[in-house]
Amino acid sequence: MERLQARYELESPxxxxxxxxxxxxEQSCGTFMRLPGETDALRERSGARIxxxxxxxxxxxxxxxxxKSSDTYTRGEVTLSWPLDNMGTSLTNVLATVAGNLFELAExxxxxxxxxxxxxxxxxxxxxxxFGVEGTRRLAGVEGRPMIGTIIKPSVxxxxxxTAAMVSDLIDGGIDFIKDDELQGNGPHCPLQARVxxxxxxVNDRAQRVGRKAMVAFNITxxxxxMKRNADYVQAAGGTCVMVSLHSLGLAGLGAIRRHVSLPxxxxxxxxxxxSRSPDIGVSYVAWQKFWRLAGADHLHVNGLANKFSESDAxxxxxxxxxxxxxxxxxxxxxxxxxxxxxxxxxxxxxxxFAAVGTEDFLYCAGGGIMGHPGGTAAGVMSLRQAAEAxxxxxxxxxxxxxxxxxxxxxxxxxxxR
Amino acid sequence: MERLQARYELESPxxxxxxxxxxxxEQSCGTFMRLPGETDALRERSGARIxxxxxxxxxxxxxxxxxKSSDTYTRGEVTLSWPLDNMGTSLTNVLATVAGNLFELAExxxxxxxxxxxxxxxxxxxxxxxFGVEGTRRLAGVEGRPMIGTIIKPSVxxxxxxTAAMVSDLIDGGIDFIKDDELQGNGPHCPLQARVxxxxxxVNDRAQRVGRKAMVAFNITxxxxxMKRNADYVQAAGGTCVMVSLHSLGLAGLGAIRRHVSLPxxxxxxxxxxxSRSPDIGVSYVAWQKFWRLAGADHLHVNGLANKFSESDAxxxxxxxxxxxxxxxxxxxxxxxxxxxxxxxxxxxxxxxFAAVGTEDFLYCAGGGIMGHPGGTAAGVMSLRQAAEAxxxxxxxxxxxxxxxxxxxxxxxxxxxR
Numbered sequence: 163m164e165r166l167q168a169r170y171e172l173e174s175p176x177x178x179x180x181x182x183x184x185x186x187x188e189q190s191c192g193t194f195m196r197l198p199g200e201t202d203a204l205r206e207r208s209g210a211r212i213x214x215x216x217x218x219x220x221x222x223x224x225x226x227x228x229x230k231s232s233d234t235y236t237r238g239e240v241t242l243s244w245p246l247d248n249m250g251t252s253l254t255n256v257l258a259t260v261a262g263n264l265f266e267l268a269e270x271x272x273x274x275x276x277x278x279x280x281x282x283x284x285x286x287x288x289x290x291x292x293f294g295v296e297g298t299r300r301l302a303g304v305e306g307r308p309m310i311g312t313i314i315k316p317s318v319x320x321x322x323x324x325t326a327a328m329v330s331d332l333i334d335g336g337i338d339f340i341k342d343d344e345l346q347g348n349g350p351h352c353p354l355q356a357r358v359x360x361x362x363x364x365v366n367d368r369a370q371r372v373g374r375k376a377m378v379a380f381n382i383t384x385x386x387x388x389m390k391r392n393a394d395y396v397q398a399a400g401g402t403c404v405m406v407s408l409h410s411l412g413l414a415g416l417g418a419i420r421r422h423v424s425l426p427x428x429x430x431x432x433x434x435x436x437x438s439r440s441p442d443i444g445v446s447y448v449a450w451q452k453f454w455r456l457a458g459a460d461h462l463h464v465n466g467l468a469n470k471f472s473e474s475d476a477x478x479x480x481x482x483x484x485x486x487x488x489x490x491x492x493x494x495x496x497x498x499x500x501x502x503x504x505x506x507x508x509x510x511x512x513x514x515x516f517a518a519v520g521t522e523d524f525l526y527c528a529g530g531g532i533m534g535h536p537g538g539t540a541a542g543v544m545s546l547r548q549a550a551e552a553x554x555x556x557x558x559x560x561x562x563x564x565x566x567x568x569x570x571x572x573x574x575x576x577x578x579x580r
Numbered sequence: 581m582e583r584l585q586a587r588y589e590l591e592s593p594x595x596x597x598x599x600x601x602x603x604x605x606e607q608s609c610g611t612f613m614r615l616p617g618e619t620d621a622l623r624e625r626s627g628a629r630i631x632x633x634x635x636x637x638x639x640x641x642x643x644x645x646x647x648k649s650s651d652t653y654t655r656g657e658v659t660l661s662w663p664l665d666n667m668g669t670s671l672t673n674v675l676a677t678v679a680g681n682l683f684e685l686a687e688x689x690x691x692x693x694x695x696x697x698x699x700x701x702x703x704x705x706x707x708x709x710x711f712g713v714e715g716t717r718r719l720a721g722v723e724g725r726p727m728i729g730t731i732i733k734p735s736v737x738x739x740x741x742x743t744a745a746m747v748s749d750l751i752d753g754g755i756d757f758i759k760d761d762e763l764q765g766n767g768p769h770c771p772l773q774a775r776v777x778x779x780x781x782x783v784n785d786r787a788q789r790v791g792r793k794a795m796v797a798f799n800i801t802x803x804x805x806x807m808k809r810n811a812d813y814v815q816a817a818g819g820t821c822v823m824v825s826l827h828s829l830g831l832a833g834l835g836a837i838r839r840h841v842s843l844p845x846x847x848x849x850x851x852x853x854x855x856s857r858s859p860d861i862g863v864s865y866v867a868w869q870k871f872w873r874l875a876g877a878d879h880l881h882v883n884g885l886a887n888k889f890s891e892s893d894a895x896x897x898x899x900x901x902x903x904x905x906x907x908x909x910x911x912x913x914x915x916x917x918x919x920x921x922x923x924x925x926x927x928x929x930x931x932x933x934f935a936a937v938g939t940e941d942f943l944y945c946a947g948g949g950i951m952g953h954p955g956g957t958a959a960g961v962m963s964l965r966q967a968a969e970a971x972x973x974x975x976x977x978x979x980x981x982x983x984x985x986x987x988x989x990x991x992x993x994x995x996x997x998r
Contacts, residue, residue, distance in 0.1 A: 191736055199746065208734070226857055261851050261854070265854050351625075351626070384670055384672055410676060411672070412831070413828050417803045435682070443854060534615055
């Protein structure tokens with residue numbers, strides 16, 4: 163029988179093997195005491211199994227407050243597996259199994275979900291990204307280089323007409339992709355449909371004139387029926403992308419939108435810090451992004467190098483690579499999503515980003531990094547295009563800047579980002 | 581203009597006021613640099629405001645790894661407010677605002693969302709629990725005492741017929757409420773509709789004979805359309821409750837089910853440890869449960885006293901009280917949900933639970949605490965009923981146990997839970 167696997171980093175006041183047994187029991191057919199119905203045959207059929215266990219260290223104090231105490235807290239990694247029959251090919255029920263009632267257990271003083279290995283049956287059960295990299299490039303008309311994007315700034319406060327004026331300026335500046343900020347939803351000061359009307363007038367007009375349509379990700383995050391209506395509205399207006407805040411939608415919510423909408427889903431991870439900030443509790447991006455790709459995420463945010471947050475560059479790069487790594491072996495589709503770099507990004511971080519991910523298949527979003535450019539929006543966009551050209555040609559950025567003024571100005575302004 | 585408020589506990593390598601300004605900027609109209617469009621008028625109209633700030637202490641090391649460093653890390657509480665016009669009465673967009681891209685900021689070395697105050701407009705925009713305490717009592721036919729519930733155990737592994745046999749035994753034993761375990765969804769070994777068929781045959785048969793229908797919360801957690809179909813299926817079969825795992829549904833998902841289904845929504849918080857386990861990152865239950873009550877949660881899990889997890893009893897009681905506290909003042913409905921005690925619960929914890937919450941309006945779920953009773957299921961249920969009688973009559977439990985054998989046996993078996 164196919165089994166689902168999950169790998170954890172954990173710390174426990176007990177021996178690790180005992181802690182792993184408690185988790186395996188709690189997350190399958192056991193409880194705090196053995197009950198009459200928990201027969202050996204049932205345990206054999208439905209129990210979770212410990213597949214691997216490695217001790218990596220010990221300490222004399224618990225990393226997190228813990229009801230059970232000990233003289234020694236042991237840290238290590240554990241891999242558990244479950245028969246797929248327990249939950250079926252259901253992402254929502256996999257989540258309850260591998261990331262449910264276990265983080266609170268008194269038998270762990272630290273617990274992070276590091277990875278989940280979905281058996282091949284999930285490749286049949288879920289459709290995954292409908293557009294991914296190829297579909298996004300086709301709609302945006304951008305091939306052979308990173309896509310240059312931006313976020314409407316200020317994030318909130320602009321009216322639909324002010325937003326459209328900014329979009330107009332950005333398209334004239336050569337931008338490939340524009341997104342609403344995740345704070346800009348469907349509030350009274352800038353209602354979504356009025357924003358779509360105003361912005362798409364500009365986008366469609368420019369597309370007719372230059373033959374390439376800038377992709378605008380309208381943030382439709384809201385109630386399910388509202389999102390469906392608004393996605394239809396975006397599509398009817400000629401729009402080519404919608405954006406959602408994943409943690410507000412949940413896996414079930416994203417799945418519903420994926421099945422309704424035939425537009426790329428630009429997926430924002432706001433709230434991610436709750437899962438990633440502590441070394442002692444949480445979920446790794448590697449595990450997290452697999453759920454959302456199966457559910458249909460086309461674009462996934464991965465933060466950016468030298469970002470304004472606390473995440474290390476190594477973690478950002480690992481995330482960007484993760485979203486492009488095939489979920490299954492063999493002939494299954496890759497379920498690859500397009501990584502979105504965003505957060506304090508400027509021309510200065512383009513070359514190291516390109517070098518680290520090893521491909522031009524990414525979306526590089528800069529807000530202040532474009533609109534803060536001293537030469538204006540067009541110069542801001544140009545500085546990023548030039549930075550990408552230099553990176554792809556293998557030319558040192560400072561050399562390329564010598565006869566590319568927009569890049570030179572950006573590197574001078576954003577020198578603290580290098 | 582109405583404003584939304586959120587209160588945080590935070591620690592920062594900067595002065596707290598500066599850290600609060602960064603959060604306020606990031607979560608409204610600012611970014612890492614001031615941009616041309618960020619006019620004074622726009623900031624006045626759309627900016628977040630610092631409403632209160634208290635320093636509670638300092639330390640020389642950061643509580644969480646932090647990109648910015650300092651000799652001193654200052655801890656305290658900050659209250660921010662936002663104009664409601666920024667996000668409108670949208671729970672999903674409130675979440676992106678108060679619990680979005682802020683936990684990762686390099687300007688904080690700890691950040692917990694402690695509370696959210698929703699302006700009265702949300703009482704108009706959201707319907708909240710459709711059943712709550714009164715509706716649940718009416719459907720279950722239980723008045724004037726705590727409802728006694730249980731979880732089907734083993735959690736997974738039983739067939740539909742085996743589940744129905746257990747339900748039969750539980751109803752004969754006098755149970756008020758039965759729930760699927762959150763691990764039991766719609767997998768091939770116990771498909772939901774087959775389980776509903778088998779279980780509701782028993783439930784309806786007993787209801788006809790004794791005039792009172794036990795409430796069974798079938799775990800319908802899944803994709804949105806699947807959940808709607810399955811909720812309809814439960815209702816058509818005469819069922820009176822459905823269960824969902826909140827973190828798999830998201831706020832948007834719960835809202836969709838709330839609008840579709842006219843059954844109480846039994847809401848499971850599995851995964852809650854991710855938000856609660858660390859004192860340095862997360863969301864308080866007080867803040868978290870407000871979102872779900874607005875979205876329609878009828879029953880909310882609050883763990884239990886002397887539970888098998890790491891949560892303190894004080895925290896459990898605070899949570900139970902929170903779900904019954906009115907969300908708004910004045911004539912607005914209370915949006916109260918029914919608290920569900922669960923996790924290692926037995927007859928031993930009933931009296932202290934009743935004393936601490938100060939009301940009999942709760943659902944008290946025991947798994948091993950019922951099925952592990954040496955006298956069998958009926959004796960297990962009876963021990964909880966007797967414990968509740970003693971608690972409500974103000975009779976010391978050991979006195980009451982003297983001529984109530986089921987209670988005496990339970991107290992003896994579960995003496996470590998007192």
